[in-house]
Amino acid sequence: MCRNIKTLFNFDPPATEDEIQAASLQFVRKLSGFNKPSKANEEAFQLAVEEVAAAARKLLDSLVTQAEPRNREVEIERARIRSAKRFGAGEK
Template identity: 55%
Template sequence: MCRSIKTLREPYTSDVTDDDVRAAALQYVRKISGFRAPSARNAEAFDRAVETIAAATQALLDELHLRPVARDEATP
């Protein structure tokens, strides 16, 4: 659905920042709302949705239990 949202968990990426999480939430809200930038009337709801989704995303990432990634030690 949102091709510009990147995977935010290991092994796909490391050192995920708050900005990464917020950018993914913003892309999601833009996609589902159909607004790149909301009107003044919708800005509060739009911003609240971004913050709510960012918080839920961070909670998910914090709670995921991942298996260790097997790494070939011979590969640089």
């Protein structure tokens, strides 16, 4: 489940609110063990997602680096190559 959380720091353009929200949702799902919480836990679950997203945004906004920003397309291609090496090329 957490393999879906991607690095969000030092990209050009910066991470979007949707990307931060998606990573926060995955994190809370992993911690809680719920893919979708029950009605009784829904409010606490959503609050946790919001708080994690706020903390993630604060972290990303405060980090500094001297490194050049990464290119999303290059990183996607690198991940595809790593995946192909790890799992083999998919047959279609």
